[in-house]
Amino acid sequence: MRGRRLLVVVILIIAAAVIVFFRTYDGKPGPLPSVDDIITELNEYDSEADAAVVLDQVKLTEQQVFIPFVSNQGIHGMGFLTWEKRKWSVVRVDMSERPEVRVTDHSDPAGRYIVWNNNPLEKLQEFRFYLIRDRNAGMSSGIYYYVPRVQMETLVNVTEHPYGAMPYPEEWAGIMREDNKLGKVPASNIMDKIFSHTYSQPSSMYVGYLPVYANGAPGLGSSSKSGGEDTEYLMIMNEKDLENPQK
Template sequence: MKKKLKLWSLGIFIILLSIIVYWFYFSKPTSFPTNEQLVAEMNRVFPKATASTIQDTIPIDERHVLAPFISKGDDYGLSYWVWKNHKWKVVSINTKGKPMLWKLNKNDPSSFYFVWNIDPRDQLSSIHYYLIRDRGFRIAEGIEHYNPRVQMEKRVSVQEKTYGLMQLPDDWVKFMNVYNKVESAKQSPERDMFFGWIPYDQKDKGIFPENSVNGSSFSNGEVGLEYLMILNKGDIEIPR
């Protein structure tokens, strides 16, 4: 009798534990906080943000939301929110909105997004994003290997809205999947692929967006953000 009671108690305990674990880690997100709550939480976690106005809340999926904002000092920044442990958490804040790459899943390029919030004082017309793999030559075990340059480009207008996000294009994802597979099979991966961007003004001239870079940032280490290189036209090869 005592043995059956112990087994019954253990079964109840396992069921309750499973319910708690599911509730804490896997339950569906509740409604997203209000703009006022977002501002209060951002300034509590990172006082340097001095957030004042939430421009928008942009769901990427049900557990990731991008919230561009304007600070009390009229800086244009970005905040990153994730549903985790049964609550919405701000996992990163940038007081400047320079383009970044947000990797929702670092092992899946299809989950990568370019995000930005450009200060209007920079008067940009568009951003050109690039995926580049430099050409290279090496000799391994007496065999010559040549890697041609790969250059992919995507233009995004920033005239209508200062902020936005863009999922990596399908052809970029296909290339990265092949590239990652090849490099992971090597004993010494080359890591010769990178992302970059060129900002263009109203006259289609490349400029440096001084009001959109060099801000302060906060991160709790739970967000996959990659900085992008600011390129110039000399870094880009024009097909002949």
């Protein structure tokens, strides 16, 4: 009798494990939906999208795809598909016509992509993207500290690439990893304490961009859209925000 009860318990545990597995296991991503289905899903996700033309299907990872599209009103929007629960689903639509960062891996800076879908009416020639860490100095707990400035630049020709997804350059990812690592250095002696204290201060590291227009053409206005945990916004910068800016 006891053996029977034990067998029943084991069977129930196995059955529960199988159910949980199939509910949480996404499996290998299947083929993407058709263009018509993608348009339908974009519009169902956000009625303001009014998507009409899909420009491309840009794979970020095996489970994440960037969809640049154009609405019936000529707005250049961005959609994002994710493979989850064994199907492709729209997880974000952005109609702001401004670049943003899509995070595919929160554990590694290399898992970030700058994505954009530029409206040609903007008469943009170039995006200048920057990784910035502000210079910082002061004293805390009797210890002087100094955090040097970082300014790293990468350029995108918008005329040649009106839409795209650019992974963070390895130089950016590397310095961001080091910045994170230095803030976690254990302080075992006085020099380590000074070193650790220096880099434990807020470094204000961020990514921004400078749009360069043809013949000084003014930029168009833009709408805003709420984001999520997988979206990071880019700060629009001015020449005065930069050190030794390009002319």
